[in-house]
Amino acid sequence: MHEKEKDGVSASTFKILSAMIKTSTFWKAHFTQNLKQQRIDWSREATISSEEKSKLLYSIKAFQLGETGDGEHFLAAVRRRNDRIGEPEYVEAAKLFVKEEQKHGANLGRYLDTIGEARATADLGDWFFRHVRHFNRSLELWTITIIIVECAAQIFYQAVHDATRCELLRDICKDILIDEAHHIKFQNERLFVIFQDKGFYARAIAVTWYCLLFFATAHAVWIGHRRAFMAGGVDMKDFMRSMYYKFFKSLQFIHGKQEVESQPVLQIVRG
Ligand SMILES: [Fe+2]
Numbered sequence: 398m399h400e401k402e403k404d405g406v407s408a409s410t411f412k413i414l415s416a417m418i419k420t421s422t423f424w425k426a427h428f429t430q431n432l433k434q435q436r437i438d439w440s441r442e443a444t445i446s447s448e449e450k451s452k453l454l455y456s457i458k459a460f461q462l463g464e465t466g467d468g469e470h471f472l473a474a475v476r477r478r479n480d481r482i483g484e485p486e487y488v489e490a491a492k493l494f495v496k497e498e499q500k501h502g503a504n505l506g507r508y509l510d511t512i513g514e515a516r517a518t519a520d521l522g523d524w525f526f527r528h529v530r531h532f533n534r535s536l537e538l539w540t541i542t543i544i545i546v547e548c549a550a551q552i553f554y555q556a557v558h559d560a561t562r563c564e565l566l567r568d569i570c571k572d573i574l575i576d577e578a579h580h581i582k583f584q585n586e587r588l589f590v591i592f593q594d595k596g597f598y599a600r601a602i603a604v605t606w607y608c609l610l611f612f613a614t615a616h617a618v619w620i621g622h623r624r625a626f627m628a629g630g631v632d633m634k635d636f637m638r639s640m641y642y643k644f645f646k647s648l649q650f651i652h653g654k655q656e657v658e659s660q661p662v663l664q665i666v667r668g
């Protein structure tokens with residue numbers, strides 16, 4: 398007997414996935430709890446070598462700047478959606494998500510201060526992002542952009558972790574990697590919810606521009622930060638393969654073709 402389908406997803410799969418999407422109350426509790434965790438041992442001495450600095454600092458500074466945004470435009474898109482569908486808990490969860498990103502920026506900034514390096518005040522990627530965000534009022538566009546950037550960030554912090562012998566910097570990277578794994582789940586779930594409202598043509602169009610955005614962002618990140626990636630043993634082929642794998646998992650998820658699973662990001666256990 399054929400199972401009735403809902404927008405290409407079998408009814409039972411849709412039911413399972415809907416049940417596995419965590420509530421905003423869950424995410425609010427998760428971020429609240431996670432923000433209390435102190436995983437970095439700041440008593441450690443910063444021992445980054447000058448060779449490591451020459452390969453990593455430019456990118457660390459750029460990521461530090463990127464992580465310190467106030468999330469104002471993203472949160473405005475979240476509030477607009479809330480005005481339409483009324484989900485105040487999601488607004489609260491999104492605010493805590495932004496706070497967690499700011500924590501990453503604060504920790505990287507504190508590290509730069511510790512080693513006597515000036516923080517970046519401008520970066521080409523950051524400049525571009527800060528300017529285009531004014532035109533982005535769509536929560537869908539914000540969510541897919543964040544997912545793609547989070548994918549790149551996971552590979553980046555893993556590469557920095559592997560490229561340095563400075564335990565303090567490795568601690569900071571581990572802390573970020575633990576947080577980011579949840580960020581992707583949080584955003585994948587939101588995109589899944591948004592995606593369910595689309596019909597066939599809207600989905601096909603959406604996936605097309607997701608892919609274009611993915612292609613452009615992956616190449617921009619690689620070109621801007623290849624030196625740091627390569628210092629961590631990640632060449633262009635590795636980077637693109639990992640990016641594609643993570644992005645593909647997100648696309649699968651929003652199509653209801655897989656159950657929620659952890660993305661294999663915490664390779665830090667090997668280090
Ligand atoms: Fe982050």
Ligand SMILES: [Fe+2]
Binds near residue numbers: 498547577580
């Ligand atoms: Fe993140």
